[in-house]
């Protein structure tokens with residue numbers, strides 16, 4: 458059976474945009490509002506001759522679209538969401554936003570991911586130009602290995618992310 462790769466990260470970092478690029482169909486819902494992806498969406502793809510299934514994880518459990526949620530509840534949902542995604546996955550692409558920089562939610566997810574033995578590739582999205590690749594450097598602090606700059610929009614660096622990923626299978 459094919460390895461399952463979970464796309465994990467807080468809402469609005471660009472998971473669904475990357476998923477759509479990988480799958481080649483507009484099956485995931487991409488919107489400016491955080492937390493729009495309500496369900497898990499699966500798609501099959503391949504890289505360097507390796508087949509795998511990608512999962513675009515739900516945004517709902519994050520509660521990212523509810524400004525009234527207490528911080529502790531946000532934190533609990535974020536961790537729960539990350540745990541659910543890891544559980545069914547053979548490898549994880551952890552996506553963060555290089556333009557926004559590191560956030561508390563990124564730290565919550567990273568904390569969960571550091572506890573897994575499954576391979577994690579740290580993808581810093583929205584590095585839309587070579588100059589913006591420097592935005593990835595601060596994410597070394599998450600202690601999840603080398604942050605790989607990429608832009609789902611401009612298809613920059615995505616090959617590097619996928620190289621790391623299939624190496625890890």
Ligand code: GDP
Pocket residue numbers: 466467468469470471472473474475486487488489491492493494516582583584585607608609610611
């Ligand atoms: P998700 O919530 O993580 O699934 O994020 P989405 O894929 O829905 O994207 C959230 C927003 O970020 C949308 O407005 C996207 O158009 C935008 N976005 C996604 N990838 C990139 C990128 O590489 N560069 C820039 N500048 N914006 C992006």
Ligand code: MG
Pocket residue numbers: 472473474485486487493494516
């Ligand atoms: Mg989404």
